[in-house]
Amino acid sequence: MADYNAFVTKTTVEGADEGPLAGTTVAVKDNISTEGVRTTCGSAMLTEYVPPYDATVVERLKDAGATVVGKANMDEFGMGGTTETSAFGPVKNPADPERVPGGSSGGSAAAVAAGQADVALGSDTGGSVRNPAAFCGVVGIKPTYGLVSRYGLVAYANSLEQIGPLAPTVEEAAALLDVVAGPDGNDSTTREEGADSNYAAAADGDVESLTVGVPAELAEGADEAVASTFEDALADLESRGAETVEVSLPSVEHAVQAYYVIAMSEASSNLARFDGVRYGVSGGEGNWNESFARAREEGFGPEVKRRVLLGTYALSAGYHDKYYKKAQDARAWVKRDFDEALAEADVLATPTMPVLPPKRGESLDDPLSLYLMDANTVPVNLANLPAVSVPAGEADGLPVGMQFVGPKFGEETIVRAASAVES
Amino acid sequence: MTDTADAGDADDEVDPDAVRHVADLARVDLTDAEAAEFAEQFSDVLSYFEALDEVPAVEDEPDLVNVMRADEVREGLTQEEALANAPESEEGYFKGPRVS
Numbered sequence: 001m002a003d004y005n006a007f008v009t010k011t012t013v014e015g016a017d018e019g020p021l022a023g024t025t026v027a028v029k030d031n032i033s034t035e036g037v038r039t040t041c042g043s044a045m046l047t048e049y050v051p052p053y054d055a056t057v058v059e060r061l062k063d064a065g066a067t068v069v070g071k072a073n074m075d076e077f078g079m080g081g082t083t084e085t086s087a088f089g090p091v092k093n094p095a096d097p098e099r100v101p102g103g104s105s106g107g108s109a110a111a112v113a114a115g116q117a118d119v120a121l122g123s124d125t126g127g128s129v130r131n132p133a134a135f136c137g138v139v140g141i142k143p144t145y146g147l148v149s150r151y152g153l154v155a156y157a158n159s160l161e162q163i164g165p166l167a168p169t170v171e172e173a174a175a176l177l178d179v180v181a182g183p184d185g186n187d188s189t190t191r192e193e194g195a196d197s198n199y200a201a202a203a204d205g206d207v208e209s210l211t212v213g214v215p216a217e218l219a220e221g222a223d224e225a226v227a228s229t230f231e232d233a234l235a236d237l238e239s240r241g242a243e244t245v246e247v248s249l250p251s252v253e254h255a256v257q258a259y260y261v262i263a264m265s266e267a268s269s270n271l272a273r274f275d276g277v278r279y280g281v282s283g284g285e286g287n288w289n290e291s292f293a294r295a296r297e298e299g300f301g302p303e304v305k306r307r308v309l310l311g312t313y314a315l316s317a318g319y320h321d322k323y324y325k326k327a328q329d330a331r332a333w334v335k336r337d338f339d340e341a342l343a344e345a346d347v348l349a350t351p352t353m354p355v356l357p358p359k360r361g362e363s364l365d366d367p368l369s370l371y372l373m374d375a376n377t378v379p380v381n382l383a384n385l386p387a388v389s390v391p392a393g394e395a396d397g398l399p400v401g402m403q404f405v406g407p408k409f410g411e412e413t414i415v416r417a418a419s420a421v422e423s
Numbered sequence: 424m425t426d427t428a429d430a431g432d433a434d435d436e437v438d439p440d441a442v443r444h445v446a447d448l449a450r451v452d453l454t455d456a457e458a459a460e461f462a463e464q465f466s467d468v469l470s471y472f473e474a475l476d477e478v479p480a481v482e483d484e485p486d487l488v489n490v491m492r493a494d495e496v497r498e499g500l501t502q503e504e505a506l507a508n509a510p511e512s513e514e515g516y517f518k519g520p521r522v523s
Contacts, residue, residue, distance in 0.1 A: 052504035188490035257472050268449060277519040282510035284520075289450060291520035297452035305451055306461060309442065310468060312449040326475040332483030368467050 004092040004101070006110040007070035011037050019065030021179060026061055027117035029108050030071040031078060032163065033152035034058055041154050042074040042086035042104075045280045045299030055152020056187065057121060057163050057180040064179045069117050073107030076301045077271065078125055078156045080104050081373050082363060083132070085303045090360055095137050095399050099357040102132030108166050109136040118167075119176045123153060125161040126259050127352075127377025130389035133166055134352035134401025137391045139173040139418065140166045142377075144409045145384035146191040148177075149184035157266035160259070160381040170390055170419040174199035177411065193409045202412040203419035208241035210417060212404075213345025215249040218376045222354040225395035230351045233392040233402050233421055237349075240420055247341040247348065251333040252379045258330035259378040260371055261314050261323045267304075268311030274299060306367060331382045338383040342407045347417050350376045352389040352401030376403060386411050390418035437465040 008030045015021065028034060031041045033051035035058075040046045054062070061068065075085040083091040083106025093101040094114040101110040105122025109132035112120050122129040124142035133140025141164045148163045155161075165176035181194030214234065222230065234244055276283040276295030283295030300308070314323040341348055354376060363370045380387045385405055392402035402421055406414040439458040442465060446453045453461070502515055511518040 049508050052500055052507060185492065188492075254474060254478050257475050258478075260468075261472060261475070272450075275519075276510065277517050279508035280510075287521045287523055288519065292450045293447075293452040296450060297454075300451065302457070305446075305453070305457070306464065308449050308451060309445050309461065310465065313445050313465070313469075314472075316445070316448065323472055323475065326478050328483075329481050330475060330478045332481040333478060335483070336481060367464055368471060371468075371471075 002094070002097070002114065004094055004097065004110045004114055005089050006073055006091055006107045006114065006116055008040050008042065008073050008088045008107070009038055009071040011068060011070055013037065013062070013068040015062035015064065015066045017065065019063060020175065021061065022065030024066050025069045025118045026066045027070050027072040027108050027111040027120035028058060028061070028068055029074055029105050029120070029122045031074060031123060031154040032058060032121060033154070034068065034071065037071060039071065039154070040088070041078075042076040042088060043299065043301065043304070044087040045274050047087070049279050051152070053152065056149035056184045058152065060180050070111065072105065072111055072120060072122070075104035075106070076304050077154070077267070078104040078123060078128055078161070079267070079303045079307050081127070081131055081370050082358070083107060084360060085301055087301060093136055093357055095135075096357070096397070099359050099398070100135065102135030102353070102357060104128040105166065106132045109133055109138055109140065112136070112138045112166050112168060119172055120166040121163055121176070121180070122166055123161055124164050124381065125157050125263060126381050127374045129164040129166060130352050130377050130387060130401065130403060131374070133389040135357040135399065137399030138166055138168055139170050139388065139390050140164060141173050141177055141388045141411070142380060142386065143177060143181065143411060144193070144386040146189050147181050147194045147386070147409065147411070149187040149190050151184055151186035155270045157263040158270070159266060160263060170388070170415055170422055171200050171203035173388070174203050174415045197411070199411050199415050202415040204416060205420045205423040207237055207417060207420040210242045210347065211345045212237060212242050212244045212417065213247035213341050213348045214244055215247050215252070215341060215348055215350060217249050217252050218350040221375060222351045223356065225356060226351045226354060226400050229393045229395045229400040230402060234349065237420060242420070245345055247344055249337045249341055249379065251330065251337040252375070254330045255334050255379040255382055256371060256375055258327040258334070259374070259382055261327035262331065264307045264311035265315050265324055266311070268308045268315060271304070271308050303367070334379050335383045338379070338385060338405070347413055348405040349417070350403045350405070352376060352403040356395060356398045356400070380405050384408065386414055388414045388418045390421045392421055437462045437469065
């Protein structure tokens with residue numbers, strides 16, 4: 001079997017004998033805690049960290065009968081869009097091993113695309129499930145904020161991130177979401193929705209009389225090859241009885257800036273826990289500040305340092321109003337735009353990624369260009385809405401993903417729309 | 424909030440000293456090469472963030488609710504489990520560096 005470096009750790013953790021996932025193998029992103037199995041977050045900081053407990057989603061996988069076959073490689077602490085920032089080396093895209101699988105859940109997507117796991121869990125802070133799903137040609141769902149417990153997910157940017165499923169088909173992704181969704185006493189941001197869900201049943205391909213809104217701002221920015229595949233998929237939906245309408249999201253022009261300011265600010269706070277004392281790389285002798293700073297120099301890679309420092313900068317006195325407060329205004333604006341657009345349409349459709357998967361090494365040296373790749377996915381996280389990426393076809397022999405965004409807790413609608421694209 | 428990252432002037436030029444100052448606040452040691460590289464990249468990224476100046480103030484009234492649970496004793500990690508990942512421990516405690 002070809003080695004795509006999809007896993008940081010291979011393992012076999014058997015679940016219950018019976019359940020909806022009995023006989024199903026699952027890859028779990030390596031920022032989701034697994035009792036007794038090391039959880040590295042793709043970082044040198046946590047090379048030897050072995051959690052003493054399971055994340056809620058992992059408990060639910062086991063209860064459902066799934067077998068965990070490995071911890072999937074990822075961008076360090078979820079920071080990256082190509083799975084090249086992992087301390088354990090980059091992941092190759094099974095669709096073209098010279099290209100990136102997307103990120104940051106690149107290992108999860110590659111494991112599914114290569115058949116090394118039946119399904120996988122990733123986490124999506126600004127597109128980290130949908131981006132690699134699109135680049136690897138599989139399905140990925142970013143659930144509504146609060147649908148899936150984050151207990152045991154190593155935090156990067158709490159207000160934005162959700163654990164989400166990746167699978168070869170919409171129905172399988174929805175079935176995995178059914179298993180992990182629902183309230184959890186260990187995560188007070190979870191909600192009742194999803195407790196008795198049957199999202200898999202919504203994958204019936206029936207889009208008769210569904211209204212699909214196409215935000216001009218997000219459809220126009222895509223590369224030509226991506227745009228024409230997207231247009232064809234839209235036309236196909238229309239031939240199945242869906243109606244398309246143009247909608248407008250003027251705020252999205254500022255979404256990427258707002259997203260990075262908020263994500264980096266939250267990261268600078270969250271990653272303060274890595275002090276080298278309770279776990280992680282030790283900074284060794286010296287006073288506290290010296291030891292702390294040395295642990296973090298040794299343990300963190302460049303992209304993590306970059307974001308922690310930019311986040312510290314954005315939150316520091318004198319800059320808080322200029323960056324963080326403005327980013328929160330932009331976030332509220334994005335939410336309002338989505339509410340208005342979703343009053344005119346049942347779902348919104350965009351290309352998931354504006355570009356085809358780049359070759360490895362092409363984007364790493366220019367952080368800004370990497371950040372801009374997320375333009376179509378990050379607004380959804382700012383608005384806390386659900387979204388799915390489904391393969392819409394190929395361009396230049398590479399997978400192109402189509403994204404559907406739904407209203408809060410509208411998982412059934414996006415699953416239905418996505419299932420129509422694949423059938 | 425007495426620390427001020429007095430990095431960057433109006434046009435967001437960031438020099439390596441400013442990067443070092445922020446790195447100091449964030450407790451991250453940097454090599455000289457990193458400080459120089461970050462200074463250049465931060466100028467780009469921060470000037471990109473400038474576009475947030477155009478964002479209007481938006482009324483946002485999220486429907487917040489308090490989520491409470493009874494404050495009762497529950498099973499937690501054992502001392503052994505809690506210490507299992509610590510680089511250094513002594514007599515059941517984490518062992519950290521000197522505070523000053």
